Amino acid sequence: MTLEDRGPGPDAVYREELLAGRFTIQTCADCGLASFPPRVFCRHCGSDALTRVEASGHGVVYSTSAVRNRPDKGGDHNVSLVDLAEGVRMLTRVDGAAPTEVPIGARVKARIVTGDVPHVVFDLVTE
Amino acid sequence: MTHHDLRGASAVVGVGLAGCGEAPGRTAMELIGAAAWNAVTDAGLKMTEIDAVFGVSAVHGMPSVTISEYLGIKPRFSDGSMIGGSSNVAHILQATMAIKAGLCSTALVCYGSNQKSASGRLISSAAEFNPYEQPYKPRFPITAYALAAARHMHQFGTTRQQLAEVAVAARAWANRNPEAYMHGPLSVDDVLNARMVCDPFGLFDCCLVTDGAGALVIVARDRAKDFPKKPVYFLGGGMAHWHRSIMQMPDITVSAASESGPRAFEMAGLEPADIDVLELYDAFTINTILFLEDLGFCPKGEGGRFVEGGRIAPGGSLPVNTNGGGLSCVHPGMYGTFILVEAVRQLRGEAGDRQVENPETALVHGNGGVLSSQVTSIFGTEATL
Known part of the structure; x- marks a missing residue:
């Protein structure tokens, strides 16, 4: 389906799914590896046998930074890279700690944010 | 010692800079023009002797075309491949290939920007909208x-x-x-x-945002000693x-x-x-x-x-x-x-x-x-x- 050139493509489908409350990731029926952001064929093996599965939402912080801003410009915010259990990495934001205090290696759980551009952020998992 | 065809095939015989730091009142193209003039003059050449242009810019969609026109060059070969800040370094390899292949003889490699004076911000293709990045405001x-x-x-x-x-x-x-x-x-x-x-x-871990332009003149190895300055060979x-x-x-x-x-x-x-x-x-x-x-x-x-x-x-x-x-x-x-x-x-x-x-x-x-x-x-x- 992903290689057809009419109708909603993988990008549009991803956002439609998010708006419906589902965080989905493509996985390849041939090589088993996941792709993110969505593609029209598997970037690992070239197969077009991509299927969409609901992500577990579990991840680990791979790296993190705080973008510094003056309080009158919204203050500091976190930007992190999170490795999902499915094997893909996302740029995202981690909540649950100060923007400067997100630990690399911490376990996180996905949360969908809807809006003009629906997207996924993560919360720190507390024991 | 290896004997790759491109090893030593070309040499830099002219370099020039212009407007480095702050150059208020100057356009990016004026800075590129001045750097190119300085490089060509350094090589003891005239601009009309340049027959290939390898150029990039943050503000031109067809940079090597716009630059050639401004400099009054009608190139036999030109390339404006945009791969970010490394573009001109790649152009040295590409100019050497083009010279070795006989497609041109005297290449100009150049870049310039007036971004400090014009905007005070880094202008880059990072302005491309990416829905998988922008919501997080990196x-x-x-x-x-x-x-x-x-x-x-x-x-x-x-x-x-x-x-x-x-x-x-x-x-x-x-x-x-x-x-x-x-x-x-x-x-x-x-x-x-x-x-x-x-x-x-912190602030000092990050590069400056300045104005500035630079240019280099590249020729084949067998011509490298015909110019006023000591040649620097591409290895x-x-x-x-x-x-x-x-x-x-x-x-x-x-x-x-x-x-x-x-x-x-x-x-x-x-x-x-x-x-x-x-x-x-x-x-x-x-x-x-x-x-x-x-x-x-x-x-x-x-x-x-x-x-x-x-x-x-x-x-x-x-x-x-x-x-x-x-x-x-x-x-x-x-x-x-x-x-x-x-x-x-x-x-x-x-x-x-x-x-x-x-x-x-x-x-x-x-x-x-x-x-x-x-x-x-x-x-x-x-x-x-």
Whole structure:
């Protein structure tokens, strides 16, 4: 389906799914590896046998930074890279700690944010 | 010694800069024009003798076409491939190929920007909207490099003090370069105590935003001695890129310089130990550390410890970023041109108070995007041919 050139493509489908409350990731029926952001064929093996599965939402912080801003410009915010259990990495934001205090290696759980551009952020998992 | 067809096939016979620092009232094209005129004059040529143009710009969609028209050149060959700040470093390889193939004889490589005076911000293709990045409000390109630095610190124990050593060394070189934009003392504490921009980077971990343009004239090896200045020969080049978006970089602590470097060394028939002076694209302090590792000057993970104690500063054992770097000399959005010019000046012996003693070889490493495109070029004097 992903290689057809009419109708909603993988990008549009991803956002439609998010708006419906589902965080989905493509996985390849041939090589088993996941792709993110969505593609029209598997970037690992070239197969077009991509299927969409609901992500577990579990991840680990791979790296993190705080973008510094003056309080009158919204203050500091976190930007992190999170490795999902499915094997893909996302740029995202981690909540649950100060923007400067997100630990690399911490376990996180996905949360969908809807809006003009629906997207996924993560919360720190507390024991 | 290897005998790759492109090894020693071309030489830089002219270099020029213009408007470095602040050039209020000037357009990007006027700066490119002035740098090109300076490079062509340095080579003892007339602009009409240029028959190939390799140029990029942050503000022109067809840069080599616009630049050629402005300079009054009707090129036989031109290329404006945009791979970020490393573009002009790649153009040296492409110009050498075109010359070797007989498609042109006298190539101009150039870039310029007036972005400090025009906007005061880094202009780049990072303005492309990416729905998988923009909702998180990264401050690109800074955030991407900050993520690399944070991971390097976590994984290898690299410290902010070690990052600061890179900025301090760059400033010490800049203090010997009258053309550098930043002068004056800079200590590790100054770097650590500066306003934070994007953790773990403070203000001095980040490159300058300046105006400036640069240009180089490239000819075939057999013509290299027909010009007024000492020729600087192209010995090897290599490129590599693995990602455009930082989330797609396989291991954020290993750049594609680990492929471009070996490719360039193989063509040149040289090893890291053979290099006398290094010009590495230091858009951020972590860059210098990553590239020293990925190009083979120290093991992976050891870059932070490697730069301690002033090793890459004036008087240290390995001269790196001798013009003062993107951190303290000049950084008009894309910096590759300026490290090429500095390498040529060092190999000519024209570098004044910052001159490295009798260098025979120089390595230039260009970086583009968010640690994305990596291009390595190695140059040498006639003795290395």
